[in-house]
Amino acid sequence: MKLLRRRDIPEERYTNAFLGYGPEDSHFVVELTYNYGVESYDIGSGFGHFGIAVEDVEKTVELIKAKGGTVTREPGPVKGGKSVIAFIEDPDGYKFELIERGPTPEPLCQVMLRVGDLDRAISFYEKAFGMELLRRKDNPQYKYTIAMMGYGPEDKHAVLELTYNYGVKEYDKGNAYAQIAIGTDDVYKTAEVVRQNGGQITREPGPLPGISTKITACTDPDGWKSVFVDNLDFLKELEE
Known part of the structure; x- marks a missing residue:
């Protein structure tokens, strides 16, 4: 990066x-x-990891080890699947999953969050955020189900990975992981759509102090926070 x-x-x-x-x-x-x-912060048990696509997981892990990084899972197939992955941890305890893939325009490709009701979460992100369900996979051997949500194919876009572990309804979210941010053309209309579909608005639409970029913030039914950022304001912010 x-x-x-x-x-x-x-x-x-x-x-x-x-x-x-x-x-x-x-x-x-x-x-x-x-x-x-x-x-210091408490990461909690609900946040899973960020995903990074690499062309050779084993070589990437060796490079990370050589630079003193922490590897928490050696390269190998994912449980119940064929994709080659590894896990590393940064100095603050955040986990990153390395995923072996071909060349991609979006190497930073996933955010994984654990949820207590997968069908409810999928419905919320489809209706309130306009995301698509890209893929759903159940793994009864290891007692979990995942759903990939996003605005385009996984090999070209960053996606939200929702994970349901059988029988687990709630997680400790800690105070470290904050939110995902999504661009929108109208934060006011977006806030209304989120409200209408069961989201809780935690910050009413309006400009940020000291920046003037308009945002709105909300939480999903599991309490995960997202921020919507005005697209034009954000481009102006980048120019400053």
Whole structure:
């Protein structure tokens, strides 16, 4: 990844760094946030991982080891499947799944969140967010089901991986993972659609202090937060 942008907001006492594999206006990126004076967070049990597509998982793992990185799962087939994966962990404890794939325009390809009712979650993201169910796979041997949600094919777009573990209805979300952010042409209309489909608006539509970019924030039925960002405002923000 590359550092794409860094932003300090002293009046709100935080600093952001945006990292990714391409420009923010055309790629999915990771937003790292440092809140002044806070040294540690609780990741909880609900957040799963970020996914990164690589052409050779084994070589990537060796490179990470050589640079002192932490590998928590050695390369090998995913449970109940054939895809070759590995897991690594960053210094703050966030997990990253390395997924072996061919060349892709979107290497930062997944966010995995655990949910207590998969059908409810799928319906919400379809109706409130306009996502498509790209793939659903049940793995009874290991007692879990996944659903891939997104705005385009998995090999070309970042997707949301929803995971249901049999019999688990709730998770501890901790206070570390914050949200996914999605662009929209109208944050006010988006907030209404989210409300109409069972989402809870946690921040009414309007400009951010100190930035002027309009956003709205909401939570899904499992309590996972998302932020919708005005597309034109965001492009102006990138130009500043």
